[in-house]
Amino acid sequence: MASREIVRYKSPARSAFSILVILFLIAFFVWTVLPLAIMLISSFKDLLDAFKLPEEGDWGGVGVMFDFEPTGAHYVELFTEKHFGLYMRNSLIASLGSAVVSVFLGSMAAYALSRAEFRGKKDLLFWIISTRMAPVVAVMVPLYVIFRSSGLVGTLPGLILAYTTFNLPFAIWILKGFFDNVPYAIEEAAQCDGANRWQALRMIMPLVAPGVAAFIVLCVLFGWNDFLFASIIGSGGAKTLPVATAELVQPVKIQWGSIMAAGVITTVPMMFLGFLIRRYMVTGLTMGAVRE
Amino acid sequence: MTSVTIRDVWKYYGKTMAVKDLNIEIEDNEFLCLLGPSGCGKSSTLRMLAGLEFISSGEVFFGDLKVNDIPPRDRDIAMVFENYALYPHKTVFENMANPLKLQKMNKTDIEERVVWAAQMLEIEELLQRKPVELSGGQKQRTAIGRAIVREPKVFLFDEPIAHLDAKLRSHMRGELKHLQRRLETTTVYVTHDQLEGMTMADRIAVMHEGVLQQLGTPSEIYNHPINEFVAGFVGEPPMNFLDCRIERSGDAVALVYENMNLALTDAQSRILEEKGAATEVRLGIRPDDLTIAVGENHGMEFSAKIFVTEPLGGDMLIEAELGRDRMTIKRKISELGVPGDPCGIALNIEKLHVFNRETGEAFF
Numbered sequence: 108m109a110s111r112e113i114v115r116y117k118s119p120a121r122s123a124f125s126i127l128v129i130l131f132l133i134a135f136f137v138w139t140v141l142p143l144a145i146m147l148i149s150s151f152k153d154l155l156d157a158f159k160l161p162e163e164g165d166w167g168g169v170g171v172m173f174d175f176e177p178t179g180a181h182y183v184e185l186f187t188e189k190h191f192g193l194y195m196r197n198s199l200i201a202s203l204g205s206a207v208v209s210v211f212l213g214s215m216a217a218y219a220l221s222r223a224e225f226r227g228k229k230d231l232l233f234w235i236i237s238t239r240m241a242p243v244v245a246v247m248v249p250l251y252v253i254f255r256s257s258g259l260v261g262t263l264p265g266l267i268l269a270y271t272t273f274n275l276p277f278a279i280w281i282l283k284g285f286f287d288n289v290p291y292a293i294e295e296a297a298q299c300d301g302a303n304r305w306q307a308l309r310m311i312m313p314l315v316a317p318g319v320a321a322f323i324v325l326c327v328l329f330g331w332n333d334f335l336f337a338s339i340i341g342s343g344g345a346k347t348l349p350v351a352t353a354e355l356v357q358p359v360k361i362q363w364g365s366i367m368a369a370g371v372i373t374t375v376p377m378m379f380l381g382f383l384i385r386r387y388m389v390t391g392l393t394m395g396a397v398r399e
Numbered sequence: 400m401t402s403v404t405i406r407d408v409w410k411y412y413g414k415t416m417a418v419k420d421l422n423i424e425i426e427d428n429e430f431l432c433l434l435g436p437s438g439c440g441k442s443s444t445l446r447m448l449a450g451l452e453f454i455s456s457g458e459v460f461f462g463d464l465k466v467n468d469i470p471p472r473d474r475d476i477a478m479v480f481e482n483y484a485l486y487p488h489k490t491v492f493e494n495m496a497n498p499l500k501l502q503k504m505n506k507t508d509i510e511e512r513v514v515w516a517a518q519m520l521e522i523e524e525l526l527q528r529k530p531v532e533l534s535g536g537q538k539q540r541t542a543i544g545r546a547i548v549r550e551p552k553v554f555l556f557d558e559p560i561a562h563l564d565a566k567l568r569s570h571m572r573g574e575l576k577h578l579q580r581r582l583e584t585t586t587v588y589v590t591h592d593q594l595e596g597m598t599m600a601d602r603i604a605v606m607h608e609g610v611l612q613q614l615g616t617p618s619e620i621y622n623h624p625i626n627e628f629v630a631g632f633v634g635e636p637p638m639n640f641l642d643c644r645i646e647r648s649g650d651a652v653a654l655v656y657e658n659m660n661l662a663l664t665d666a667q668s669r670i671l672e673e674k675g676a677a678t679e680v681r682l683g684i685r686p687d688d689l690t691i692a693v694g695e696n697h698g699m700e701f702s703a704k705i706f707v708t709e710p711l712g713g714d715m716l717i718e719a720e721l722g723r724d725r726m727t728i729k730r731k732i733s734e735l736g737v738p739g740d741p742c743g744i745a746l747n748i749e750k751l752h753v754f755n756r757e758t759g760e761a762f763f
Contacts, residue, residue, distance in 0.1 A: 292484035295451050298471040299478040299555075300545070301501035313488045 143374070150367035151177040181368035189365070191351065191372060198347040198373075200263055201337070202330025205270035206323045212271075213278030214319060218308065220279065221286035222294075232283075235276045243273065247339055254340055261343030269336045274326045285318035324384045331377055348373040401462040401552040401585060402427045403448065408457030410443045410609075417443040419609040421457070425587065430579050432600035433589045436632070440609040441589045442557060448587060449555050450474050461552055472501075477546035478555040481562070483538045485530040485545075491517075492526040495544045502549070516544045519578070536567045543575075547582060554579070554586040560595070572598050593633045597621065605629045627759035630683050630752060636716060639689070639726045641682045642756065645671065654682055654753070657722045659701050664748060670763050671753065680762070683752035686729035690745045691717055693736040697743025701726075705736045719744060 115121070156175040185191040220232060250269065251260070259265030289311050297307035337347040352369040355362060403425040410418035418440040425431045433441035446452040448459060450471035459466050466474055477498070485494050492513055499509045517523045520540040530538055539559060546554060560568045560575075576599045579586050590596060596603045597617045605612040605620060605628075613620060613629045624630035630638050643654040643661075652668035654661040661682075663671070671680075692699060703719035703726065710716075715732040718725050719742055726744060736742055753762045 290482065290484065292480050292482055293486060295449075295471075296478065296480060296484035296545075297486075297497070298451070299449060299476060300498035301472045303470070303472060306501070310486065 146367050146370045146374075148172070149363065150181055150371045151175075151179065152364065153178055153180075154362075154364055181362075181364040182372075185365060185368055185372065189351070189355075191348070191369065194346050194348050194351040195372065197263060197266075197341075197345055198331050198349075201266045201270060201341070201345065201347060202327045202333075204263070204267040205274055205330050206326030208267065208271050209274035209278040209326050210282070210319055210323050213275055214282050214315070216279045217282035218286050221283050222291060232280075236280050239273065239276045239280075243335060247335065251339055260340055261345055263341075263345045266336065266341040266345045266347075269340045270326075270330045270333070274329060278322060278326070281322055282315070282318065285315045289314050321384060324380060327380065328377055331373075402460075403553060403585060403587065404458075404460040405444070405448075406458045406460070408444070408447065408459065409455045410440065410447060410452065411455045412443075417609055418447075421611055423604055423611065423614060425585060428583050428585055430576070430586045430588065430599060430601045432596040432603045433587065433606060434591070434593060434596040434603050434632075435606035435612075436591055438608070439606040441591075441606050444606075445555050445557055445587060445589045448553065449476055449478050475549075475552045476555055477549055477551040477553075479539075479542050479546050479557065479559045481558040483530075483542040485538060485541055487530050490527050490529055491522065491533070491541050491544075494530070494541055495548050498545065498549050512548045513544075516548045519547070519581075520544050535563055536571070539563060539571070543578075547578070550582075551584065554582075554584050556586065556588040558590050559588075561590070561592070568595075575599060594635060597633065603633075605632060607632075623761075624752070625761050627681065627683070627754045627761070630754070630761065634685055636686045636727045636729060638683045638685050638752070639724075640754075641721070641724055641726075643680055643682045645676060645678050645680055654680070656682070656701070661700050661746075661748075663751075667748075667751070667753070667763060674762050676753070676755065676762055677757070679756045681754040681756045683754055683761075684746045684750065686716070686727045688747040688750035689726065689728040689730075690747075691719065691728045691730060691736070692743045692745075693740050694743075695741050699743030699745040701744040701746075703742055703744050705738050705740045705742055707738055708736060717742075 152175045159172065159175070161172070220228065250272075254260050254265055254269070257265075259268065293311055293314075294304075294307040297310050298304070302310065331347075332349065333347075334349040334353070337345070337350045338353070341347055341350065348369070352366065352373055355366045355369055403423075405421050405423040405425075408418060408421040409416070421440075421444060423431070433444055435441050443452060447454050450466065450469060454467050461474065486497065489497070495513045495516060496509050499512060504512075513526070514523065517526055520543060522537060522540050522544065525533060525537055525541070530541070533541065539562075543559065556575075560571045563571065572595055575588075579599075588595070588599065597620075600617060602614060602616055603620050604614045607628050613625045615623075620629060620633050624633065627640070631640070641656055643656045646653050646655050646660075650665075650668070652663045652671060654663060690699075693705070701721055703721040706718040706720045706725060708715060708717050710732060713731065714729055717728045717730070717736065719728065721744065728744065751763075754760065755762065
């Protein structure tokens with residue numbers, strides 16, 4: 108499936124449209140980036156400085172927002188007094204743990220579903236993906252009850268399990284697609300060369316590796332940014348960054364500096380990860396060995 | 400290097416029958432071609448020999464060893480796939496070395512074998528490239544290289560040159576035949592291209608809808624096809640067929656087509672008599688065995704009208720309308736006929752074939 112250059116002829120209407128598109132993109136960019144930028148700047152502002160705003164209608168006074176003495180006090184406070192090091196660790200373990208488990212189990216299931224033919228396969232496939240169709244919120248209460256009676260509430264393993272419940276079907280579905288893209292003929296060739304099925308599977312692993320890696324990153328992203336599961340099932344012993352950040356919001360004397368800093372700590376690792384995936388995703392799989 | 404025996408083999412995919420009661424004895428070092436149109440069961444048969452498909456019933460022997468329940472890796476076969484099935488993430492060298500690595504051969508020996516095979520196939524300069532950087536022909540030779548580095552009992556080729564351009568295909572036909580002779584290994588070669596079968600094989604097994612039609616040397620298949628299907632499938636341009644009637648007058652037997660008469664030889668008449676041929680038969684004659692004379696007064700058995708002429712360079716193909724049918728004649732370029740011209744067609748009576756119109760079986 109090669110993409111090709113679209114042949115589009117210039118016209119006045121098209122040029123006008125292009126300008127509108129550009130304007131829209133600028134507006135969209137500002138809309139998206141502005142909250143993040145405010146969060147970043149505010150996290151370095153003293154509490155008093157944080158509320159320095161220009162008069163309404165005074166566009167020229169925007170510079171006021173940038174006039175402050177940067178301080179890292181909020182960050183220090185988070186890590187020393189507020190145990191954010193621990194919460195970061197929890198986030199990492201929960202998201203990474205669930206990603207690894209989902210991909211490990213999911214790839215095995217995906218391989219089987221990709222290669223084998225058996226009765227009820229179509230139903231099984233639908234059943235797997237349909238679990239993802241249910242709104243998570245609807246399942247929360249029964250899930251909580253089950254977890255509590257199993258003693259899993261407030262534990263990291265419990266949280267990993269909860270994330271895996273929802274990552275696994277997704278993993279199976281996506282990874283099956285990757286395995287489908289590897290022609291079975293390659294494994295057959297390996298078998299004729301003298302490999303058994305396991306060796307043949309190991310031989311095609313490098314071909315699905317980019318897909319697997321990309322999916323691990325997606326799972327990590329989901330787990331790291333999740334609030335719902337973490338607050339309900341992880342509450343107590345398995346507090347993660349999003350939950351901890353929300354708890355910083357006190358009814359009185361709101362610590363905006365700390366909240367903004369917490370927001371930055373939660374967001375930045377994932378943004379960094381995003382830059383890493385970008386290169387991976389752009390690299391295509393080289394399937395030139397088999398004639399398409 | 401072993402003989403291969405296919406005995407009473409059937410293959411079902413669910414309820415669909417793919418191969419019916421197949422029996423073939425392949426001799427040691429023989430180049431056997433499984434020839435037939437798509438869906439005739441030739442690939443299924445090959446894959447059963449490889450062990451990539453289960454044998455629904457029947458037995459396959461490599462020499463004296465029954466291989467039905469032996470997985471591909473233990474059958475000591477080497478297979479070349481239609482789509483090459485190279486490992487995309489490995490270099491040409493690694494692709495070819497793979498079977499030897501799995502056999503736990505040491506590095507020096509592996510290198511020696513791979514380089515030897517690469518030299519034979521003229522791909523030594525490509526050893527460090529990856530498949531994506533290769534042309535179709537180079538990929539195919541890599542796939543063949545991967546097969547010949549070992550010395551397996553049997554080579555299995557599944558339409559290996561089907562996706563190459565015409566010129567390269569024609570070149571590879573000769574190369575592959577020469578290679579097989581040199582390596583002295585039993586080879587089973589699947590193709591739908593009758594030309595490949597005719598030029599390369601020691602014997603051809605023609606298959607149709609899962610059933611073996613005829614097993615014989617290229618000469619036997621070409622000159623003595625046992626039924627209409629084989630007769631029409633092998634030979635380019637294909638054989639001409641005409642529905643005729645048999646007319647007997649005394650001892651002489653003649654084939655009648657509309658108002659045209661063709662007297663048969665004594666030998667031919669006798670065969671038709673012995674085999675109890677019905678009145679309605681089908682005549683078959685190859686384009687090479689026909690002659691054409693342009694003009695009204697040709698004095699030949701059949702009167703026709705030229706439909707189209709196709710020059711091939713040295714030869715000319717002439718299609719002529721005969722009644723409601725069309726005949727193709729292949730002659731050296733000399734006749735100057737244009738579409739619409741009346742012409743006469745004569746045939747070489749010795750090369751005539753007559754088929755049972757109902758069953759397709761050949762009388763001769």
